Amino acid sequence: MSELKLMKGNEALAEAAIRAGVDGYFGYPITPQTEIIEYLMTERPELRTGMVVLQAESEIAAINMVYGAASTGKKAMTSSSSPGISLKLEGISYLAGAELPAVIVNVVRGGPGLGTIQPSQADYFQSVKGGGHGDYKLYVLAPASVQEMADFVEDAFDIAFKYLAPVLILSDGLIGQMMEKVILKPQKPRMTNEELIEKNGSWATTGKKGRERNIITSLDLQSEKMEARVHRLMKKYEQMEKEDLRFEKINCDDAEYLIVAYGSSARISQKAVELARAKGIKLGLLRPITLFPFPKQALFELADQVKGILSVELNAGQMVEDVRLSVEFKVPVEHFGRTGGIIHTPEEILEALEQKIIKNGSIRHHKTRKSSIL
Amino acid sequence: MTEEIIIAGFGGQGVLSMGKILAYSGIMQDQEVSWMPSYGPEMRGGTANVTVILSDERISSPYLKIVDTAIILNQQSMDKFEESVKPGGVLIYDPNGITAHPTRTDIKIYQIEGTKLASEMGNKKIFNMIILGGYLKVKPVVKLENVIEGLKKSISERYHNLIPLNVEAITMGMNNIVPYKIEKHVFQN
Numbered sequence: 001m002s003e004l005k006l007m008k009g010n011e012a013l014a015e016a017a018i019r020a021g022v023d024g025y026f027g028y029p030i031t032p033q034t035e036i037i038e039y040l041m042t043e044r045p046e047l048r049t050g051m052v053v054l055q056a057e058s059e060i061a062a063i064n065m066v067y068g069a070a071s072t073g074k075k076a077m078t079s080s081s082s083p084g085i086s087l088k089l090e091g092i093s094y095l096a097g098a099e100l101p102a103v104i105v106n107v108v109r110g111g112p113g114l115g116t117i118q119p120s121q122a123d124y125f126q127s128v129k130g131g132g133h134g135d136y137k138l139y140v141l142a143p144a145s146v147q148e149m150a151d152f153v154e155d156a157f158d159i160a161f162k163y164l165a166p167v168l169i170l171s172d173g174l175i176g177q178m179m180e181k182v183i184l185k186p187q188k189p190r191m192t193n194e195e196l197i198e199k200n201g202s203w204a205t206t207g208k209k210g211r212e213r214n215i216i217t218s219l220d221l222q223s224e225k226m227e228a229r230v231h232r233l234m235k236k237y238e239q240m241e242k243e244d245l246r247f248e249k250i251n252c253d254d255a256e257y258l259i260v261a262y263g264s265s266a267r268i269s270q271k272a273v274e275l276a277r278a279k280g281i282k283l284g285l286l287r288p289i290t291l292f293p294f295p296k297q298a299l300f301e302l303a304d305q306v307k308g309i310l311s312v313e314l315n316a317g318q319m320v321e322d323v324r325l326s327v328e329f330k331v332p333v334e335h336f337g338r339t340g341g342i343i344h345t346p347e348e349i350l351e352a353l354e355q356k357i358i359k360n361g362s363i364r365h366h367k368t369r370k371s372s373i374l
Numbered sequence: 375m376t377e378e379i380i381i382a383g384f385g386g387q388g389v390l391s392m393g394k395i396l397a398y399s400g401i402m403q404d405q406e407v408s409w410m411p412s413y414g415p416e417m418r419g420g421t422a423n424v425t426v427i428l429s430d431e432r433i434s435s436p437y438l439k440i441v442d443t444a445i446i447l448n449q450q451s452m453d454k455f456e457e458s459v460k461p462g463g464v465l466i467y468d469p470n471g472i473t474a475h476p477t478r479t480d481i482k483i484y485q486i487e488g489t490k491l492a493s494e495m496g497n498k499k500i501f502n503m504i505i506l507g508g509y510l511k512v513k514p515v516v517k518l519e520n521v522i523e524g525l526k527k528s529i530s531e532r533y534h535n536l537i538p539l540n541v542e543a544i545t546m547g548m549n550n551i552v553p554y555k556i557e558k559h560v561f562q563n
Contacts, residue, residue, distance in 0.1 A: 006398055032413060178436050179409035181401055271435035345439035
């Protein structure tokens with residue numbers, strides 16, 4: 001039965017993991033995502049569904065436990081926050097290389113280094129531009145509400161098993177720590193061994209009785225074979241772009257100006273849109289729900305309609321590069337964001353839009369044209 | 375209807391749980407709610423604050439600079455959040471420990487002696503419920519019966535025997551909140 005609850009984003013994600021029939025969670029505490037492992041430990045899911053919850057000795061151990069569990073065709077996940085995710089990157093690259101399905105959750109805090117425990121979106125580059133070594137990408141989901149923290153767990157596993165690839169849920173301290181209403185889905189049973197062999201027996205290490213052995217590895221010393229593997233990965237990413245891109249347009253139909261923002265920044269920017277509309281500024285919001293794949297085409301088309309775009313992120317300017325690439329310099333694109341754990345207010349965002357886009361946009365355009373004549 | 379509230383005070387005063395009870399009360403009457411805490415390295419004795427929004431519509435930003443109501447429970451929070459109230463909005467504060475009282479004339483200011491009343495009632499833990507009562511008197515955004523339902527949801531069942539005490543505290547708060555008039559000092563030489 002579905003249930004309505006008031007929960008923190010982190011708790012909702014943890015409860016959703018139990019209900020999605022996840023087989024194993026391996027983690028290590030770090031603020032601001034500790035509620036995930038705390039909730040799972042308190043709930044005793046081993047008694048509810050048989051799900052394994054284990055606090056590893058380190059982040060590196062946890063991601064390698066995920067690798068091991070995923071190799072057997074089980075639904076395995078881990079979570080951490082920025083510095084912890086940096087530690088996991090080697091394992092994440094191995095997961096991608098070995099084509100294993102797994103879910104990784106990053107509840108981002110400010111960096112670099114140990115940084116701060118306050119919210120941030122400064123792990124955008126790390127999430128969508130590789131992070132670990134080698135030619136790989138992660139399918140990245142960016143929840144903007146407690147409801148999405150819950151819903152995206154199952155979505156992430158669906159994608160992970162569809163493509164046999166690791167999937168990242170990129171949240172942040174704000175969405176993880178806030179409480180909202182959440183409707184929890186009914187409990188799904190975990191896969192039985194028979195179901196697991198039927199679904200994943202073709203690639204997973206389920207015991208080779210009656211078939212050829214399956215080998216899970218990211219190593220291929222024969223260059224042709226390794227290149228074929230890389231090409232196979234690239235095909236997956238192309239297919240993700242075609243079939244599993246997700247984004248949301250808010251007030252875009254008549255928009256003259258556009259904000260692009262994801263996760264917590266999208267929520268705050270939505271209020272900025274309300275404030276702008278009250279002032280008579282026709283502002284819209286494009287919210288990428290997946291950061292890879294990125295809504296390039298939607299942005300390319302909106303660039304013909306709007307006079308300027310502001311990329312609002314809790315960082316020093318990361319997604320703005322992808323926005324610029326998407327619109328191919330058809331309109332001015334600027335960045336606004338706070339760092340260090342400071343959260344921008346809706347008023348600040350609107351002010352930045354007025355200063356950087358509405359006021360300066362026309363001047364900048366003019367200058368560019370002039371210089372091209374000279 | 376949308377009501378945006380900041381509750382700010384010392385950690386340990388029950389700031390976050392008061393916000394949670396308010397949010398649960400909103401859910402009980404089918405409202406959209408959000409509860410956004412400051413989750414810094416706060417601990418007992420440090421500062422803590424929470425932004426709660428109750429609305430009939432989908433809530434956009436859970437994090438706000440300007441709010442309808444500020445409930446202020448210590449001096450640091452007064453320094454920080456007096457400016458956060460919208461013109462025409464409401465500021466409620468407990469004068470205990472306040473050395474610099476609010477000075478704004480474009481908002482409605484109320485005082486409630488929460489600390490004193492809690493100690494008179496012999497239980498300092500119900501301080502936040504007295505404050506909540508005072509707030510609900512000024513801004514009846516949720517019905518008392520929904521607050522009781524909200525209490526049942528947000529405190530664990532083994533403490534449900536304490537609900538009548540909490541209701542008593544809310545009533546005490548409702549009966550003891552008073553408008554605060556800024557005194558105009560006339561300096562004479």
